[in-house]
Amino acid sequence: MVGAAKKKCKVCEEADSKYKCPACLIPYCSLGCFKKHKEIPCVKEAVPAEQKFAPKPHVERPYFVDEPSIVLQQSQLESIASSSEVIDALKNEELQKLICKIENSADIESEFDKAMEADAFRLFTDKVGNTLFCL
Known part of the structure; x- marks a missing residue:
């Protein structure tokens, strides 16, 4: 097996490097x-804010809907996704953290209830609701 090529020290340019600046x-x-x-x-190098809270890969989860009429239509989802108020709200780091906690939780409903106690999340859900009512 061939070993990895040694890199030269970028300071003295003579010896093989053993370390990297943290x-x-x-x-x-x-x-x-x-x-x-x-x-x-x-x-x-700075990590862009949008990458700090990058979501984990989506895992399919079974979901159950007691009342099919509460499922949003494609046009409603598109309206929410294109709403400038919703887009601006999603720039809030606290909101991003709350959404990630919900998404990655084993008990989504409980985590959602906890998130509703935070002003940032309540304001966000109000903006989503307002977008739907304006359709």
């Missing part, structure tokens, strides 16, 4: 090179 991931070979690298501040 901030910028530049490869370096020794404490001396690390200290020299840190003489000029480096920064870790």
Whole structure:
């Protein structure tokens, strides 16, 4: 089996690197090179806000509807998805966290009830409801 190719230290450009800077991931070979690298501040690449709370892959779950008339039609879903008020509300990090907690919960109904105690979530559900009533 062939081993992985060794990377050169990006500080001294001589030795093989053994480490990576925790901030910028530049490869370096020794404490001396690390200290020299840190003489000029480096920064870790920022993660865009939309990726911080990226949803986990969707898992199909069985769902049960007691009253079929409460299921939204495709046109209603499209109206919600295109509502500027709903889109703006979804930029709220607190709301994003609450939605992720609901989505990833083993007990969705209980987590939904907890989320309804938060102002951000209640305002969001009001905006979704208003969008539906304006149709």
